Amino acid sequence: MTMNTQGRPTRSGEASEPMPHQTFTGNRALDMEEPLIFEIGHMDNCGVDLDEPENFTPRLGNHMRSEVVDLPALSEPETMRHYVRLSRNNYAIDAGLYPLGSCTMKHNPRLNEKMARLPGFADIHPLQPISTVPGAFELISELADWLMELTGTNAVAMSPKAGAHGEQCGMMAIKHAIAAKGEERSIVLVPESAHGTNPATAALVGYKVVSIPAREDGTVSVDAVIEKIEAHEGQVAALMLTNPNTCGLFEPEVIEIAKAIHDAGGYFYCDGANFNAIVGKAKPGDLGIDAMHINLHKTFSTPHGGGGPGSGPVVLSDRLAPYAPLPFIRKNGEELEVVETTDQLKGGEQPFGRMTAFFGQMGMYVRALSYMLSHGSDGLKQASEDAVLNANYVRVGLQDLMTLPFGENPCMHEVLFDDSFLKDTGVSTLDFAKAMIDEGYHPMTMYFPLVVSGAMLIEPTESESRASLDLFVATMRDLVMSAKAGKKERFEGAPFLAPRRRLDETAAARKPVLKWVAPEPTKVAPELA
Amino acid sequence: MRYLPLSDNDRADMLARIGVESIDELFADIPEAVRLEELTTLPRRKTELQVERQLGAMANKNVSAGSLPFFVGAGAYKHHVPATVDHLIQRSEFLTSYTPYQPEITQGTLQALFEFQTQVANLTGMEVANASMYDGSTGTAEAVLMAHRVTRKKKAVLSGGLHPQYREVVEGVSAKLPGASVVALPADPTGTEDILAQIDDETSCVVVQSPSFYGQLIDLKPIAEKAHAHKALLIAVFTEVVSLGLLESPGAQGADIVVGEGQSIGNPLTFGGPYVGLFATRQKYIRNMPGRLCGETVDAEGKRGFVLTLSTREQHIRRDKATSNICTNSGLCSLAFTIHMTMLGGNGLARLARVNHMNAVALADALAAIDGVEVLNSAFFNEFTIRTPKNAHDVIEALAEKGVLGGVPVCRLDKSGGDLDNLIVVASTEVNTDEDRAAYAQALKEVLA
Numbered sequence: 001m002t003m004n005t006q007g008r009p010t011r012s013g014e015a016s017e018p019m020p021h022q023t024f025t026g027n028r029a030l031d032m033e034e035p036l037i038f039e040i041g042h043m044d045n046c047g048v049d050l051d052e053p054e055n056f057t058p059r060l061g062n063h064m065r066s067e068v069v070d071l072p073a074l075s076e077p078e079t080m081r082h083y084v085r086l087s088r089n090n091y092a093i094d095a096g097l098y099p100l101g102s103c104t105m106k107h108n109p110r111l112n113e114k115m116a117r118l119p120g121f122a123d124i125h126p127l128q129p130i131s132t133v134p135g136a137f138e139l140i141s142e143l144a145d146w147l148m149e150l151t152g153t154n155a156v157a158m159s160p161k162a163g164a165h166g167e168q169c170g171m172m173a174i175k176h177a178i179a180a181k182g183e184e185r186s187i188v189l190v191p192e193s194a195h196g197t198n199p200a201t202a203a204l205v206g207y208k209v210v211s212i213p214a215r216e217d218g219t220v221s222v223d224a225v226i227e228k229i230e231a232h233e234g235q236v237a238a239l240m241l242t243n244p245n246t247c248g249l250f251e252p253e254v255i256e257i258a259k260a261i262h263d264a265g266g267y268f269y270c271d272g273a274n275f276n277a278i279v280g281k282a283k284p285g286d287l288g289i290d291a292m293h294i295n296l297h298k299t300f301s302t303p304h305g306g307g308g309p310g311s312g313p314v315v316l317s318d319r320l321a322p323y324a325p326l327p328f329i330r331k332n333g334e335e336l337e338v339v340e341t342t343d344q345l346k347g348g349e350q351p352f353g354r355m356t357a358f359f360g361q362m363g364m365y366v367r368a369l370s371y372m373l374s375h376g377s378d379g380l381k382q383a384s385e386d387a388v389l390n391a392n393y394v395r396v397g398l399q400d401l402m403t404l405p406f407g408e409n410p411c412m413h414e415v416l417f418d419d420s421f422l423k424d425t426g427v428s429t430l431d432f433a434k435a436m437i438d439e440g441y442h443p444m445t446m447y448f449p450l451v452v453s454g455a456m457l458i459e460p461t462e463s464e465s466r467a468s469l470d471l472f473v474a475t476m477r478d479l480v481m482s483a484k485a486g487k488k489e490r491f492e493g494a495p496f497l498a499p500r501r502r503l504d505e506t507a508a509a510r511k512p513v514l515k516w517v518a519p520e521p522t523k524v525a526p527e528l529a
Numbered sequence: 530m531r532y533l534p535l536s537d538n539d540r541a542d543m544l545a546r547i548g549v550e551s552i553d554e555l556f557a558d559i560p561e562a563v564r565l566e567e568l569t570t571l572p573r574r575k576t577e578l579q580v581e582r583q584l585g586a587m588a589n590k591n592v593s594a595g596s597l598p599f600f601v602g603a604g605a606y607k608h609h610v611p612a613t614v615d616h617l618i619q620r621s622e623f624l625t626s627y628t629p630y631q632p633e634i635t636q637g638t639l640q641a642l643f644e645f646q647t648q649v650a651n652l653t654g655m656e657v658a659n660a661s662m663y664d665g666s667t668g669t670a671e672a673v674l675m676a677h678r679v680t681r682k683k684k685a686v687l688s689g690g691l692h693p694q695y696r697e698v699v700e701g702v703s704a705k706l707p708g709a710s711v712v713a714l715p716a717d718p719t720g721t722e723d724i725l726a727q728i729d730d731e732t733s734c735v736v737v738q739s740p741s742f743y744g745q746l747i748d749l750k751p752i753a754e755k756a757h758a759h760k761a762l763l764i765a766v767f768t769e770v771v772s773l774g775l776l777e778s779p780g781a782q783g784a785d786i787v788v789g790e791g792q793s794i795g796n797p798l799t800f801g802g803p804y805v806g807l808f809a810t811r812q813k814y815i816r817n818m819p820g821r822l823c824g825e826t827v828d829a830e831g832k833r834g835f836v837l838t839l840s841t842r843e844q845h846i847r848r849d850k851a852t853s854n855i856c857t858n859s860g861l862c863s864l865a866f867t868i869h870m871t872m873l874g875g876n877g878l879a880r881l882a883r884v885n886h887m888n889a890v891a892l893a894d895a896l897a898a899i900d901g902v903e904v905l906n907s908a909f910f911n912e913f914t915i916r917t918p919k920n921a922h923d924v925i926e927a928l929a930e931k932g933v934l935g936g937v938p939v940c941r942l943d944k945s946g947g948d949l950d951n952l953i954v955v956a957s958t959e960v961n962t963d964e965d966r967a968a969y970a971q972a973l974k975e976v977l978a
Contacts, residue, residue: 037644037871047872048611050880050959053887060886061908063739063746065777070651073874076613083641083868087622090637094621100630107532108625111577116799117615120588125601126801127937128592129929135590136800149570161663161802162857164844172701200844200854204674206706209849250558281556286563297857305618305861306638307628307660307821309803325701343944353701357604357666357694358801370584376574377567379530385552386535392555393543410547410555437634442627448845465534466543493829498633501829505632508826508838512815514657515647 041072101457152283155321166293166312258288280381397473419454602956654780662806665790676734689717690741753783774882795865819853
């Protein structure tokens, strides 16, 4: 017997056909087209086995529906294949660097997922007797302790369901505190660089928003704040300030700004979206904040899940603590008392109301506490330092080719570039970002903050290795040099290699198609009718 | 630290490259007076094993729903979720992706959202649905605000059958706006309140839950008619989405906004969150809708694709003029909902609903047979209210001691007193067995004896 000594050919030989560009299925190997469930599902089979109930007399009155809901089903293997195929069209942190500034796409430890799925956390009901869930309140209380300690505050409202919901909670507490003093104030100051949720929240709570311009260095000056306070004397309820701010800078005058707003009888709301830069390095309570939400899905790494769920506990100063919403846990030494209704209140407690049914995002609390316990005080501090180190490493790797709007100074956990380096290249920030997709990267945050032209906000997080950062920097440099060399074809119309080319967002908004509708039945030829 | 890839050598090299002596130079903008050296009050890092032990010990102190006869509902329900659902939502590509701002590389999330919106619209009998809210309670508050925008009126009328905590959320958010008011009717366990008398020309919206907090099924049609006659909107609320498999849809009964809790499909109890708010309305109101919307479009090669759309309603564009401040919603929970709903389909959901209803009827009959126990609801789905001769809180605690979690005492949520103090809201789903029901009936008999 002779052995085949040639092995598997590694190059296409002369005899092989050239690779066709079009395939019969429209698939490209692992990149597969997948129809909607409504196009492949069926009404006569499904993916859940359940015995049809025996005969019984319904107690539904005249409320029964006459036809089943018009929704097709898939069997289990079909379901699996459908969603696995869809998933492969998604970018994810687990697959690559995800430098979305201000969004904090860091590693999501799987231990946290495992802990959240313990039956003692996942399979308990918010209204089962309190005596049967002491461990749940112990967990909430311990997480609250960590949050208060890390922020230097003595109170925290746990129940808000996301960052913007936490803002709403904080602003409602402020409104209530002002009313309790017998005052009425109508204005909230918000810097131009703020997240859109800040002005939206202020308006939702019934305030008029007055904008504060940024200084040339991207920060807010105490003078600008005082000017607005004086222009609206006695009317300013609060200032909403993000710190570190959305330009990736620590607000150097934050303590003076806090004092100015307090002196004017107002409150300091701090947007904690960027708290991850300073955990273990400074306590917001020491800066004079009255309320700050903490995005557990950013700083404490609960998964973003394609757009939630989040969790947004709000730490409160002593001045706002009495107004924290229901429900809350009152500590009596080691004893935990659960306060759910107003008849349980004790002296001084004046909750403004309730943010949500039940107790908030328990599943996220477990994950966040698991993250904190794993890191410990030392690991949390190291994580902040590495996040800032990585952002600055990217900054120095790119600052000679790209443009920093505020000079070559250190940044915090994210670095902001503007689009002046693209001037005269014919390449826009959007084109540049879309070309990153072809290189295997999720683009950075674009066109935000609004205070610089064509903003590009890069947040690498502490989860990236040095090798990963080096490749990212090299890729970005290559892209910039292409743009500057006039190779517009690399950018115009990019991405070229993603599951989809650029999508027509204008058409989507002009004539919104928000659900699947069965196509008109094809006309049957008369001779077949 | 296992989650941090940089070594001390890396850090030193990188600092040198950046051109600073120490990491603290990068934090120089933090005023010296508030700079921290170390967090001495908190424990140091732990191994995976240590964390598992510590959190496992906490979890073990709780009585989990699956470990005993369990009949607690009132806004959150114990259902069986297929193993496939949890497996799929833990795929990295779904779990660790962000809000799909770059549609070319997030078609997975976007197509699933489009499927979710279609499912929710068809279930509720409405024309459009959004990409989810935080949960049913916050969704209800947003629905009231939306109705105020649409009608340019500011008075909300809340049925006494609305979940008491939903009512509190609505009151907290909308009652404090300038000129806004909320008329909340007293608790209505039997669905016999006269809500029509409360609707007038000032009314912006009427908020009615069916099945109600007490389990009572409510006929929405006459309420919709009266509301529309006064140019007000009917907001139909549900907390048990499985009921829609068997009950006439709120859309078919004339609701203008349908909002509810979707937890029952795909999502575990998890002590109240994260859940998924379902929100649907009529096409003509979409520009007043809160929350994210996913829409169909085409790419540059004409291939079908999906994008987030109508974002000019949203906070990141409109800032203080936005329809809502919502940013993050319940992405992964809505995915779990969609996958479970895909496995059920309309027929599977109807069957699941019938099993739920059958179990609730059997339980109601078993409890009603006990001396002194009365079932209050004339029509119900998988939940109903009983009156017993003893204080409901005491009864529930006594049942718990006998190893049965028998429901929610109304007086835990509504402290109005009187008859309410003796009422228990009881739920039964497909997870309950004949043995569970027998154990409940026997235990209740003993407690009331």
